[in-house]
Amino acid sequence: MEQRGLGMLRLSGLLAALGMLVVQAALGMQRERTTPLSYWRDLNLWPLPLSVKTTPRLLYLSPGNFFFGHSPTSKAGPSCAVLQEAFRRYYDYIFGFYKWPLGSDKVPSAMELQKLEVSVIMNPQCDSFPNITSDESYNLLVKGPVAKLTANRVWGVLRGLETFSQLIYQDSYGTFIANESNIVDSPRFPHRGILIDTSRHFLPVKTILKTLDAMAFNKFNVLHWHIVDDQSFPYQSITFPELSNKGSYSLSHVYTPNDVRTVIEYARLRGIRILPEFDSPGHTASWGKGQKDVLTPCYHAREPSGTFGPINPILNSTYSFLSQLFKEISAVFPDEFIHLGGDEVNFGCWESNLAVQHFMRNKGFGKKIEKLESFYMQRVLDMISAMNKRSIVWQEVYDDEGKLTQGTVVQIWKMGNLRMKLSNITAAGFPVIISAPWYLDVISYGQDWRHYYSVEPLNFEGTREQKQLVIGGEACLWGEYVDATNLTPRLWPRASAVGERLWSPPEVTDLDDAYRRLTRHRCRMVKRGIAAQPLFTGYCDHEGRM
Amino acid sequence: MVLVVTPGCDQFPSLGSVENYTLTINDEQCLLLSETVWGALRGLETFSQLIWRSPEGTFYVNKTDIEDFPRFPHRGLLLDTSRHYLPLASILDTLDVMAYNKFNVFHWHLVDDSSFPYESFTFPDLTKKGSYNPATHIYTAQDVKEVIEYARLRGIRVLAEFDTPGHTLSWGPGVPGLLTPCYSGSHPSGTFGPVNPILNNTYEFMSTFFLEISTVFPDFYLHLGGDEVDFTCWKSNPDIQAFMKKKGFGDDFKKLESFYIQTLLDIVSAYGKGYVVWQEVFDNKVKVRPDTIIQVWREEIPVKYVKEMALVTRAGFRALLSAPWYLNHITYGPDWKEIYLVEPLAFEGSPEQKALVIGGEACMWGEYVDSTNLVPRLWPRAGAVAERLWSNKMVSNLDFAFKRLSHFRCELLRRGVQAQPLSVGYCDMEFEQT
Numbered sequence: 001m002e003q004r005g006l007g008m009l010r011l012s013g014l015l016a017a018l019g020m021l022v023v024q025a026a027l028g029m030q031r032e033r034t035t036p037l038s039y040w041r042d043l044n045l046w047p048l049p050l051s052v053k054t055t056p057r058l059l060y061l062s063p064g065n066f067f068f069g070h071s072p073t074s075k076a077g078p079s080c081a082v083l084q085e086a087f088r089r090y091y092d093y094i095f096g097f098y099k100w101p102l103g104s105d106k107v108p109s110a111m112e113l114q115k116l117e118v119s120v121i122m123n124p125q126c127d128s129f130p131n132i133t134s135d136e137s138y139n140l141l142v143k144g145p146v147a148k149l150t151a152n153r154v155w156g157v158l159r160g161l162e163t164f165s166q167l168i169y170q171d172s173y174g175t176f177i178a179n180e181s182n183i184v185d186s187p188r189f190p191h192r193g194i195l196i197d198t199s200r201h202f203l204p205v206k207t208i209l210k211t212l213d214a215m216a217f218n219k220f221n222v223l224h225w226h227i228v229d230d231q232s233f234p235y236q237s238i239t240f241p242e243l244s245n246k247g248s249y250s251l252s253h254v255y256t257p258n259d260v261r262t263v264i265e266y267a268r269l270r271g272i273r274i275l276p277e278f279d280s281p282g283h284t285a286s287w288g289k290g291q292k293d294v295l296t297p298c299y300h301a302r303e304p305s306g307t308f309g310p311i312n313p314i315l316n317s318t319y320s321f322l323s324q325l326f327k328e329i330s331a332v333f334p335d336e337f338i339h340l341g342g343d344e345v346n347f348g349c350w351e352s353n354l355a356v357q358h359f360m361r362n363k364g365f366g367k368k369i370e371k372l373e374s375f376y377m378q379r380v381l382d383m384i385s386a387m388n389k390r391s392i393v394w395q396e397v398y399d400d401e402g403k404l405t406q407g408t409v410v411q412i413w414k415m416g417n418l419r420m421k422l423s424n425i426t427a428a429g430f431p432v433i434i435s436a437p438w439y440l441d442v443i444s445y446g447q448d449w450r451h452y453y454s455v456e457p458l459n460f461e462g463t464r465e466q467k468q469l470v471i472g473g474e475a476c477l478w479g480e481y482v483d484a485t486n487l488t489p490r491l492w493p494r495a496s497a498v499g500e501r502l503w504s505p506p507e508v509t510d511l512d513d514a515y516r517r518l519t520r521h522r523c524r525m526v527k528r529g530i531a532a533q534p535l536f537t538g539y540c541d542h543e544g545r546m
Numbered sequence: 547m548v549l550v551v552t553p554g555c556d557q558f559p560s561l562g563s564v565e566n567y568t569l570t571i572n573d574e575q576c577l578l579l580s581e582t583v584w585g586a587l588r589g590l591e592t593f594s595q596l597i598w599r600s601p602e603g604t605f606y607v608n609k610t611d612i613e614d615f616p617r618f619p620h621r622g623l624l625l626d627t628s629r630h631y632l633p634l635a636s637i638l639d640t641l642d643v644m645a646y647n648k649f650n651v652f653h654w655h656l657v658d659d660s661s662f663p664y665e666s667f668t669f670p671d672l673t674k675k676g677s678y679n680p681a682t683h684i685y686t687a688q689d690v691k692e693v694i695e696y697a698r699l700r701g702i703r704v705l706a707e708f709d710t711p712g713h714t715l716s717w718g719p720g721v722p723g724l725l726t727p728c729y730s731g732s733h734p735s736g737t738f739g740p741v742n743p744i745l746n747n748t749y750e751f752m753s754t755f756f757l758e759i760s761t762v763f764p765d766f767y768l769h770l771g772g773d774e775v776d777f778t779c780w781k782s783n784p785d786i787q788a789f790m791k792k793k794g795f796g797d798d799f800k801k802l803e804s805f806y807i808q809t810l811l812d813i814v815s816a817y818g819k820g821y822v823v824w825q826e827v828f829d830n831k832v833k834v835r836p837d838t839i840i841q842v843w844r845e846e847i848p849v850k851y852v853k854e855m856a857l858v859t860r861a862g863f864r865a866l867l868s869a870p871w872y873l874n875h876i877t878y879g880p881d882w883k884e885i886y887l888v889e890p891l892a893f894e895g896s897p898e899q900k901a902l903v904i905g906g907e908a909c910m911w912g913e914y915v916d917s918t919n920l921v922p923r924l925w926p927r928a929g930a931v932a933e934r935l936w937s938n939k940m941v942s943n944l945d946f947a948f949k950r951l952s953h954f955r956c957e958l959l960r961r962g963v964q965a966q967p968l969s970v971g972y973c974d975m976e977f978e979q980t
Contacts, residue, residue, distance in 0.1 A: 200970045206979050231970050249972035442878045446914070479970070481879070484977045485959070486966040489919035531918040537629040537660045539678040539916075 044520035045166050047219055047500035048508050049185035059113040059144045061168060061176035063095040068161075071119035071148070080126040082154045083118065085269050090161045093528055094168050095176070113178060114145045116164060122152045129334045130155055130221060130271050132471065137186035140164055142178055158271040159185065159219055166524070189457070191433055191472030192502040193222030193275065194495060196487075197479030199229030199286070202253040207484040209266050214492050214530045216270040217521075218499035223267055224275045224339065224474055227255070230285035235260075235278075239328045240321075242290035260332060275392070276333045278325070279341025281311035281376050294321055296356065298349040309349025313376035314359040323383055330387045337409070340380055343394035345373050370400040381405045392433065398425055409471065412436050419460040426466035434473040438498050440491060441478040447536060449518070450511055453497040458506070473502055492532035493522040548578045550586050558764050559584050559650060559701050561904065566615035569593060571607055584701040588614065588648055595957070618890070620866060620905030621935040622651030622705065623928060626912030628658035628716065631683040636917045638696050643925055643963050645700040647932035652697050653705045653769060653907055656685070659715035664690070664708075668758045669751075675719035690762060705822065706763045708756075709771025711741035711806050723747060726786065728779040739779020743806035744789040753813050760817040767839070768814060772832070773824035775803050800830040807832045822866065828858055839904065841866040852893045859899035867906035871931050873924060874911040880969060882951070883944055886930035891939070905935055925965035926955045 043054065068087035070077050078084060125134070138151035138160035149160045163185065167178045194215055196203060212223060227235050233247030236254045248254045255263075264274050280287075288295035288308050293315065295308040312318050329338060347369045350356050356372070365371035377397050384391045385405055392409040399421075404410070410425050411433040412418065418436050425432050437455045452475070458467045475498040477491055496518060500508065508514075515535065523540035525532040552564075567580035567589035578589040592614065596607050623644055625632060641652060656664045662676030665686045674680045685693075694704050718725040718738050723745065725738035742748050759768060777799040780786050786802070795801040807827055811834060814821055822839040829848055840858045842851055842865055849857070851869035858865045870888045885908075891900045908931040910924055929951055933941065941947075948968065956973035958965040964977055 201967060202972055202976060204976060204978055210979060232972070250974065252974075253972055253976075443876050444878065445875045481967060481969065483967050484979060485964045486919070486922035488979075489922065526918060533919040534630060534914060534916050537913050539631055539661070539683055541679070541682070 043167075043179065044169075044517045044524075045163060046496060046517050046521035047503040048517070049163060049183050050505060051184045053182040055180045057180040058111070059142065059178050059180060060111055061094075061113045061178065063176070065112070065114055066091075066095075067115050069115055069117050071117045074119040075122065076118070076120040076124035076126055076154060076157075080124060080154060082126050082269055082271075083124075083157060086158055086161050090165050093165050112145055113142070113147055116147045116149055116161075118157055118160075119148065119150045120152070120154060120157060121150060124154045126154050129268055130273050131336050132190055132273075134190075134221075134271070136190075136219075136221070136271070138163075138183075140181070140183040140185070142167060142181040142183075144180075155221075155271045156186075158216070159187075162217060162219060166521075187219065187221075187503045188505060189470070189472035189502045191222055191474075192220050192499065193224045193433070193472065193474035194220055194491070195224040195226055195435070195474050195476040195478075197226045197229065197477065197482070198234055198255070199226065199232050200479030201483035202232065202234055202249055203479075203487065204484055205255070205259050205262060207487055208263055210488060210530065211491065212263075212267050212270055212272055213528070214488070214525060214532070215272055217525055217528065217530070218492075218496050219503050220495070220499055221271055222273045222275050222472075222474070223263075224277060224476075225263075226277045226279065226339075226478075228286060229279060229283045233286040233290065237325065237328060239324050240291060243287060244290065246290035247286040257332065264334065273335050273337075274333060275335055275337055275339055276329060277339035277341055277392075278329060279339075279343065279394075280322075280380070281313060281373070282343060282345035283341060284311050287311070291321060294318055296349055296353055299352040299354060302354060305352075307349075309353075310345050311376070312356075313350070313372055314356055319379060319383075322380060326380070326383055327387065330384075330389055337390050337392055338384055339392040339411075340377070340384065340397075341394060342373075342377050342397035343413070344396065345400075347373075368401075373397075373400055374403065378403065378405075381408060395421065395425070398428075398430065404430060407431075409433060411474070413439070413476070422460040422470070423462050423466070426460075426462055426469040429469070431469045431471045433471060435476050438473060438475040439478070440475050440494050440498075441480065441482060443490065449494045449497040449535060452494060453501060453511065453514055454509070455498075455501060456506065457501070473498065475499075488531045489533035492525055492530055493518055493535060496521060496532075547576055548586050548590075549580070550583055551579075551581050555583050558698055559703050560766060561619055561703070563619070563650075563701070564615075565619075565648075565650070565701070567592075567612075568614070569596075569610060569612040571596070571610040573609075576607075584650075585615075587645070587701040588616075591646060591648060595954075616648070616650075616936045617938060618903070618905035618935045620651055620907075621649050621932065622653045622866070622905065622907035623649050623924075624653040624655055624868070624907050624909040624911075626655045626658065626910065626915070627663055627685070628655065629660045629912030630916035631661065631663055631678055632912075632920065633917055634685070634689050634692065636920055637693055639921070639963075640924065641693070641697050641700055641702055643921075643958065643965075644702055646958065646961070646963075647929050648936050649928075649932055650701055651703045651705050651905075651907065652693075653707060653909075654693070655707045655709065655769075655911075657716060658709060658713045662716040662720065666755065666758060668754050669720060672717060672720035676716040687762070694764065703765045703767075704763060705765055705767055705769050706759060707769030707771055707822075708759060709769075709773065709824075710752075710810065711743060711803065712773060712775040713771060714741050717741075721751060724751060726779050726783055729782040729784060732784070735782075737779075739783075740775050741806065742786075743780075743802055744786055749809055749813070752810055756810075756814055757817060760814070760819050767820045767822055769822045769841075770807070770810060770814065771824060772803075772807055772827040773843070774826065777803075800832075803830055804832040808834075811835065811838075825854060825858070828861070828863065829854075834863075836862060837864075839864045839866060841868055841907070843868045843872075843909070845869050855890070855903065856893040856895050856899070859893075859895055859902040862902070864902045864904050866904060868909050871906060871908045872911065873908050873927055873931075874913070874915060876923065882927045882930040882968060885927060886934060886944065886947055887942065888934060889939065889942075890934070906931065908932075921964040922966035925958060925963055926951055926968060929954060 134155045135152045136155045136159050138156035140160050141148045151157045168176055232249045233243050234254050236244045236256050244254045267274050296312040297304045298307045298309050351369055381391050395410055395412045398410050409431045413435045415436045434457050457470055475495040519535050522532045526540055527542045563584045564581045565585050565588050567585040569589050570577045580586045580589055599605055661678045662672050663684045665673045665684050673684055677684050697704050726742040727734045728737045728739050825840055825842050828840045840863045842854050845851055855865055867890045890903055908928045952968050955965050959973050959977050960975050
């Protein structure tokens with residue numbers, strides 16, 4: 001029941017608007033890489049593009065007289081499913097809630113926006129999967145009667161379509177309007193991800209698909225699917241069906257190969273990569289239910305205690321099992337990267353096991369149990385390399401004296417010594433993904449989105465080459481307290497703050513402007529069927545469609 | 547077979563309603579016996595929770611003997627429809643789940659600074675100018691009737707709150723002159739503060755307005771608010787300064803607040819209503835009638851809430867506990883445990899004092915809550931409050947509670963309630979988005 005000065009908020013908004021107008025006049029209505037001036041009442045882009053130039057000139061759109069089309073010189077055409085599907089989606093997002101019949105006022109054609117012509121300049125990659133090097137840049141020229149969206153690849157077109165849809169608003173008569181604009185855009189970081197955890201709680205496929213929709217609205221391009229863990233193994237493996245038969249919560253809490261294919265293709269059509277994580281050697285309790293002897297039996301004194309620990313790193317059978325499993329995973333998931341986990345390994349169990357102790361002695365690891373972890377991880381990393389895939393691991397694999405394969409990506413999740421870790425790991429030449437400040441499962445009262453927004457990923461000591469090794473970040477929504485009942489409001493719009501931080505230029509940091517744009521973006525997500533929760537007191541025009 | 551002793555089907559539930567029931571299930575009979583229809587409702591809910599299904603799908607109920615009645619008569623839930631508008635469906639759905647949890651008071655914090663969604667027929671401009679959108683973000687007279695009847699059919703009282711003199715910014719546009727103009731030096735600053743307590747018009751307005759409220763809401767009690775009155779605006783206003791002098795209040799604005807509230811309470815009493823107020827009214831020593839109910843909501847100010855409960859009851863007033871049950875205060879992890887372990891009578895006092903604690907309310911303030919996240923944020927956490935207010939004081943084992951509450955949560959899912967998980971795990975039927 002905090003007393004919030006309603007007057008205070010209004011006042012600062014007014015001042016901001018005044019400030020904008022002054023600067024606006026000074027800059028002659030151009031702004032490129034400067035403090036964002038979203039002063040036009042309805043300019044509410046999220047994330048903010050690299051460069052936006054707008055004029056007060058209004059263009060009118062009529063649902064019955066607007067089309068998406070391919071430019072005659074485009075390298076992509078109507079056979080490109082990614083684009084055709086996107087055209088259909090975005091038409092619906094823009095006009096779908098249109099209820100009233102066409103007005104009879106004839107608008108001069110120069111003022112009307114009749115078409116968005118899409119032009120793909122290079123080989124479109126229409127039937128490929130997006131990857132870490134995908135070009136997501138685009139140019140959007142909004143003028144009447146034909147606007148132009150140009151991009152090197154279809155991925156840029158997808159990003160541009162989202163931005164285009166955000167430019168259109170309705171006046172109080174319901175007329176669809178867009179301001180004349182010229183937008184040049186490309187992301188700051190190539191890896192912009194959301195982590196979901198389907199082991200602590202099963203997430204129905206519908207929930208995953210909704211999340212992919214919301215990710216597209218926010219220009220996220222990686223879904224890090226932490227698919228299995230201690231609690232349950234919902235991934236239905238063709239090679240080892242007992243893993244899910246015995247390890248899932250129930251036979252209805254599984255992802256069939258068809259489910260997985262559905263998710264991968266749904267993501268692809270939105271320019272989103274699916275990054276699967278099969279975390280080991282820790283976080284694997286559920287694997288032991290369906291695969292005999294894969295987990296280490298813990299010992300009490302010199303006897304097995306009956307409990308089990310991480311994967312058993314000393315048996316050949318372990319590696320032959322893993323090799324077959326990862327061969328399947330490699331084939332099922334088309335992305336170049338596989339996440340191998342490697343976090344929070346409980347060393348106690350390994351240390352207690354007599355055979356493990358014996359193995360350690362033979363290998364000359366002495367008492368350093370980390371060497372055993374390293375030994376295990378290295379073998380798995382090699383397996384993945386042999387399959388022509390690349391690996392991502394959690395930071396412990398590096399911290400616990402990992403001699404990682406060159407090119408392995410390290411994901412940093414611990415807040416302790418964050419800056420130092422970033423410096424060290426990039427100095428050692430490894431690409432890095434940042435998650436530590438973005439654990440969205442850790443909820444608290446109030447506007448925590450501001451903290452997520454204020455993070456500066458490159459805020460650490462390092463050379464330019466080092467900083468280039470930061471390939472992006474991921475907002476993590478661990479599943480201990482999250483399932484389909486509360487996932488969407490917990491993820492959105494808080495993750496949107498991370499989305500802008502990873503897409504937009506580093507100068508885009510003004511919290512008041514962000515608040516203004518994000519509240520409108522949030523209402524837009526609600527309108528599009530995403531139950532994004534409120535940032536603060538207020539309202540959306542379309543309430544309660546939940 | 548349901549047997550109700552005392553008729554009363556067409557009445558409204560009240561603070562004094564008897565909710566006792568017994569449930570006897572054996573070979574001879576399946577009997578739900580209660581004093582009133584309200585008890586029968588409670589018994590039906592319990593009965594529905596006794597039924598289970600075998601893996602083959604057959605429904606079963608075990609031989610059972612239950613004698614049940616609530617520990618506290620006032621077991622409430624507060625919803626805030628001013629900071630965010632809640633569609634009517636959200637409110638009705640909440641009433642359903644309240645019934646599953648044996649909550650019996652819906653504390654409707656209808657209006658506040660942010661918006662005025664209540665459609666007043668005596669002052670239609672209040673809604674027209676004060677709501678977020680007078681076409682879409684309002685509660686019509688019909689909506690209100692629907693809420694009251696929907697609640698009644700579930701044995702739930704609707705306790706309407708029209709909070710004054712603070713928390714009233716949204717009233718200003720519809721009733722010019724109602725709010726105090728704040729001053730910056732010797733000139734009005736353009737901003738407004740709490741209700742202006744020195745004008746006769748104010749009390750004429752309140753008289754007419756609360757006559758409407760008294761007729762619209764059938765419960766004996768109205769909640770009149772009285773919390774967080776910011777004195778700065780009053781202080782700045784020269785007319786108020788003059789008034790203070792005239793009245794001999796000196797520099798003590800609590801006396802002015804007192805003056806306003808007392809007048810308001812007299813108005814409301816004249817309409818045959820009782821009232822509940824927030825604790826500031828008591829803390830600031832406003833002279834209230836002895837049958838006033840004080841709602842304790844502040845965790846540490848002016849004293850820890852446990853001490854406040856002692857003070858309120860020591861002064862002879864009935865008390866409602868809310869301070870440790872602000873469900874809008876979310877944190878990471880299973881906070882339902884702290885909520886559950888609150889013992890409302892854990893303060894120093896005589897048995898007579900403790901008898902003055904008539905119950906409590908879980909509060910879901912709306913700054914960060916609307917229909918996108920209301921349900922998972924409310925349930926099953928509010929269930930912890932529900933048991934604390936209904937069940938015996940000795941029922942406090944967390945493991946036992948966890949077992950039942952997590953099972954109940956899955957049952958809520960089965961009943962279509964978007965209740966969030968308590969911890970890792972699963973339900974046979976997971977929630978499917980529509």
